[in-house]
Amino acid sequence: MSDLYFDDFKVGDQFKSGGITVTEGQIIDFAMRYDPQVFHLDAEAAKGTPYRGLIASGFHTMALTFRLFLETGVLSSCSLGSPGIDEVRWLLPVRPGDTLHVVGEVIEIRPSKSRFDRGMIRFRYTNFNQRGEKVLTMIGNQLLLRRPTSSPSM
Amino acid sequence: MSDLYFDDFKVGDQFKSGGITVTEGQIIDFAMRYDPQVFHLDAEAAKGTPYRGLIASGFHTMALTFRLFLETGVLSSCSLGSPGIDEVRWLLPVRPGDTLHVVGEVIEIRPSKSRFDRGMIRFRYTNFNQRGEKVLTMIGNQLLLRRPTSSPSM
Numbered sequence: 001m002s003d004l005y006f007d008d009f010k011v012g013d014q015f016k017s018g019g020i021t022v023t024e025g026q027i028i029d030f031a032m033r034y035d036p037q038v039f040h041l042d043a044e045a046a047k048g049t050p051y052r053g054l055i056a057s058g059f060h061t062m063a064l065t066f067r068l069f070l071e072t073g074v075l076s077s078c079s080l081g082s083p084g085i086d087e088v089r090w091l092l093p094v095r096p097g098d099t100l101h102v103v104g105e106v107i108e109i110r111p112s113k114s115r116f117d118r119g120m121i122r123f124r125y126t127n128f129n130q131r132g133e134k135v136l137t138m139i140g141n142q143l144l145l146r147r148p149t150s151s152p153s154m
Numbered sequence: 155m156s157d158l159y160f161d162d163f164k165v166g167d168q169f170k171s172g173g174i175t176v177t178e179g180q181i182i183d184f185a186m187r188y189d190p191q192v193f194h195l196d197a198e199a200a201k202g203t204p205y206r207g208l209i210a211s212g213f214h215t216m217a218l219t220f221r222l223f224l225e226t227g228v229l230s231s232c233s234l235g236s237p238g239i240d241e242v243r244w245l246l247p248v249r250p251g252d253t254l255h256v257v258g259e260v261i262e263i264r265p266s267k268s269r270f271d272r273g274m275i276r277f278r279y280t281n282f283n284q285r286g287e288k289v290l291t292m293i294g295n296q297l298l299l300r301r302p303t304s305s306p307s308m
Contacts, residue, residue: 034217036224037233050234058236059220063188063213070190079191080204082212082244089238 003077005147006119009106017068017102022056024096030060055093061100061136062088065127068102080118080143088138092129099130107139117146157231159301160273163260171222171256173284176210178250184214209247215254215290216242219281222256234272234297242292246283253284261293271300 024043031040035057039046043054069075094100108122121144127136178197185194189211193200197208223229248254262276275298281290 030217034221036221037229037235039235057217058239059213059217063184063211063217066213067188067190075191081191081193084241084243085212086241087238088240088242090236 004074005078006109006111006121006144007147009109009121009144011106011109013106015069015072015074015104017072017104019099019101020064020068021099022060022064022094022096024054027054027056027060027094027096030063031057035059051093053095055095058088058090058136061090061094061127062138064100065102065125065136065138066140068100068127069104069123069125072104074104075142075144078144080145082140082142084141086139086141088136090136092133092135094129094135098135100127100135102127104140111146118143119146120144158228159232160263160265160275160298161301163263163275163298165260165263167260169223169226169228169258171226171258173253173255174218174222175253176214176218176248176250178208181208181210181214181248181250184217185211189213205247207249209249212242212244212290215244215248215281216292218254219256219279219290219292220294222254222281223258223277223279226258228258229296229298232298234299236294236296238295240293240295242290244290246287246289248283248289252289254281254289256281258294265300272297273300274298 028041039049039051039055040057046054103126104123106121107124111119121142123140125138125140126134129135182195193203193205193209194211200208257280258277260275261278265273275296277294279292279294280288283289
């Protein structure tokens, strides 16, 4: 993929990632550090919870969602980070053996009023499992550099 | 802390966590797996970015926020997981050596209309650094069990 900048995106653009298979070991490792609740940590005890087995921490699924999107290369040249994320929704459990991929769609584009070298793009990220079911949606606010040659400040 | 259930919370209740010191190694390890952007991964190249040095992935700070809150024990007996999170805001960078703690405040309480054994509580989580500055805020929607003896369904 050639280098993309703020100016290259338009509303409706979609970018599809490759996949990742989530293992039991990865789920438990993440939960040990960041979300040690029984349904993320203990495959036996998890059978007695409403989830009826081990599921990935939602924070794990979020982090994988962004990682998969990053691998598309869309943000490689232009990312200045992010001030936040909205409307994170965990729609279905992610279980050991599930394979996830992500689609990021441009839903809003706002040039900065105060800094001419950048702008904000809102992406709706949707994370799908191997059955095509949505497991997570969230809206990321990404601060992106404008294409250098088009910047009035340079 | 004694076991808490949905019925034990009231709007305005606040719960303060212990602290955690975030190291350069932890920041880079997390970024390698989930957010391999230059300002999270490469301490030298990060000097040339707007952040002027290495900063933690926002997904790392989020996960630590929830981990610290979990350690208060508030959710230990009653957590049924979460359908989502709203209004994640990364307010200041988290840098190697920063020490974080979290305050969770109850901002809304809604008994379930369809399931008498549970309800939803919205917590506003605020993550502070060692200077008392807010580095992250977010609103978590937590599905919680009602106290068993008070449940009409049992």
